Amino acid sequence: MQQTTHEDTPPTWQLGLVWVLVLIPLGWGLAQTLGKAAPLFF
Amino acid sequence: MTSLLSKERIIARPGFNRWMVPPAALCIHLCIGQVYAFSVFNLPMTRLLGVNEQTPADWKLTELGWIFSLAIVFLGLAAALTGRWLERVGPRKAMFLAAFCFGGGLMISAIGVWAHWLWLIYLGYGVIGGIGIGIGYISPVSTLIKWFPDRPGMATGMAIMGFGGGAMIGAPLATDLMDHFASAQSAGVGATFLTMGIIYFCFMCLGALIVRLPPEGWQPEGYTPAETSSKLITTANVDVDQSLKTPQFYLVWLVLFLNVSAGIGVLGQASAMSQEMMPGKIEAAAAAGFVGLLSVFNMAGRFFWASMSDYLGRKHTYTIFFVLGMGLYAAVPPVASLGNVFLYVLCYCIIISMYGGGFATVPAYLKDLFGTMHVGAIHGRLLTAWSAAGVMGPVLVNYLREMQIEAGVAKAQAYTMTMYIMVALLLIGLICNLKIRAVHSRHHLADRTDEGQDRSFDHATDNT
Numbered sequence: 122m123q124q125t126t127h128e129d130t131p132p133t134w135q136l137g138l139v140w141v142l143v144l145i146p147l148g149w150g151l152a153q154t155l156g157k158a159a160p161l162f163f
Numbered sequence: 164m165t166s167l168l169s170k171e172r173i174i175a176r177p178g179f180n181r182w183m184v185p186p187a188a189l190c191i192h193l194c195i196g197q198v199y200a201f202s203v204f205n206l207p208m209t210r211l212l213g214v215n216e217q218t219p220a221d222w223k224l225t226e227l228g229w230i231f232s233l234a235i236v237f238l239g240l241a242a243a244l245t246g247r248w249l250e251r252v253g254p255r256k257a258m259f260l261a262a263f264c265f266g267g268g269l270m271i272s273a274i275g276v277w278a279h280w281l282w283l284i285y286l287g288y289g290v291i292g293g294i295g296i297g298i299g300y301i302s303p304v305s306t307l308i309k310w311f312p313d314r315p316g317m318a319t320g321m322a323i324m325g326f327g328g329g330a331m332i333g334a335p336l337a338t339d340l341m342d343h344f345a346s347a348q349s350a351g352v353g354a355t356f357l358t359m360g361i362i363y364f365c366f367m368c369l370g371a372l373i374v375r376l377p378p379e380g381w382q383p384e385g386y387t388p389a390e391t392s393s394k395l396i397t398t399a400n401v402d403v404d405q406s407l408k409t410p411q412f413y414l415v416w417l418v419l420f421l422n423v424s425a426g427i428g429v430l431g432q433a434s435a436m437s438q439e440m441m442p443g444k445i446e447a448a449a450a451a452g453f454v455g456l457l458s459v460f461n462m463a464g465r466f467f468w469a470s471m472s473d474y475l476g477r478k479h480t481y482t483i484f485f486v487l488g489m490g491l492y493a494a495v496p497p498v499a500s501l502g503n504v505f506l507y508v509l510c511y512c513i514i515i516s517m518y519g520g521g522f523a524t525v526p527a528y529l530k531d532l533f534g535t536m537h538v539g540a541i542h543g544r545l546l547t548a549w550s551a552a553g554v555m556g557p558v559l560v561n562y563l564r565e566m567q568i569e570a571g572v573a574k575a576q577a578y579t580m581t582m583y584i585m586v587a588l589l590l591i592g593l594i595c596n597l598k599i600r601a602v603h604s605r606h607h608l609a610d611r612t613d614e615g616q617d618r619s620f621d622h623a624t625d626n627t
Contacts, residue, residue, distance in 0.1 A: 150331035158452035
């Protein structure tokens with residue numbers, strides 16, 4: 122495999138961090154939207 | 164700065180975890196998906212001068228509608244025209260440019276609001292922001308396909324799911340910020356644009372910083388390309404200009420156009436349509452919930468159907484969209500006349516999941532047909548189908564409804580003919596999809612294949 126990069130490979134904890142960073146706003150948006158959907162059935 | 168953005172710099176070292184790339188794509192798509200929530204600004208922007216009520220000098224809704232339309236037009240143009248450049252410079256530079264355009268477009272619009280210059284908002288959000296959305300939309304697609312040769316549908320589905328999720332974040336975020344910044348003198352729109360511009364710019368730059376390209380010839384650990392390739396899946400590559408000379412490009416264009424036309428018309432009219440088709444059963448608050456639920460299924464469908472296409476094959480997946488879609492559209496009028504809210508909502512949720520699925524599955528379909536090398540650029544050109552459907556779908560639904568009401572049909576039944584027209588559109592889409600065959604080898608680039616990283620997939624089972 123070639124090694125042509127000039128940047129370090131991010132450590133594993135950063136992997137978890139970026140997933141948390143994208144999932145938090147997504148979860149927040151989902152909760153807001155589902156909250157609005159409640160009157161449809163209840 | 165130039166070297167920071169260069170394509171060579173972002174080639175991953177051995178051992179790089181490829182699961183770092185989908186969140187990079189999500190950082191972009193979760194932001195640019197805000198465009199579908201832009202309508203939350205419309206009413207507040209009609210009373211920027213009057214604050215509590217509209218004055219004659221305030222902008223009209225018809226004038227404001229052009230902001231969204233311009234953004235969609237420039238989205239399509241940018242995606243179509245910058246695809247080849249994107250393949251050359253790599254995803255990081257493209258993502259940074261998208262961040263500058265989209266974040267900057269919102270900030271310019273903030274000045275437009277404060278100065279009350281509508282033309283500046285057209286330029287800021289409509290033109291510059293639209294270009295940012297177009298570049299951002301296609302920037303991670305080919306990178307994800309290269310990182311996930313074993314699951315290209317799932318990988319691109321995850322990113323394009325973010326675009327659906329962007330509206331779910333953008334709408335409540337804008338509403339909360341406007342409430343926060345509102346005062347006796349201002350509706351808070353300018354400050355909201357500025358704040359969202361800064362937030363989105365930072366978030367998109369984060370995506371640009373963490374994105375990486377795989378080294379040439381890289382394959383996932385343990386991944387063994389299938390021995391026998393499906394007829395539809397090529398190991399060769401087709402140049403972006405050459406792809407326009409193939410019937411496959413236009414057939415896939417029609418497949419996307421018809422699938423999107425059927426869904427987008429429903430999405431645009433979901434609130435009014437649900438209340439008119441189910442009078443007394445779905446009121447205004449429930450209709451708002453119905454719209455929200457559709458956006459959830461639009462988002463989830465992007466991930467679910469694109470992931471399923473890795474197992475079913477792209478052609479079979481679209482066949483399901485069209486056949487199931489026809490059945491569901493035909494079922495909506497009788498279900499509505501029965502007054503069953505659950506079944507009515509279920510029908511539309513599945514329909515909209517397939518609308519989203521159509522968007523998310525198409526990059527992998529293009530990759531199967533035209534190879535990996537120019538898939539981003541070809542995908543960009545195909546997105547003109549989205550712009551065209553964005554015009555035709557809503558016009559069709561609105562025009563047919565008006566026509567029915569003028570002919571004396573009750574509002575509850577006014578959508579019946581529309582549903583049957585949608586069935587006809589989907590039938591044409593089904594025929595186009597079934598006509599798709601492998602691209603003839605005379606269109607293939609002579610000396611370039613995907614060097615092992617881009618062969619057929621273990622689970623793809625297209626056989627035509």
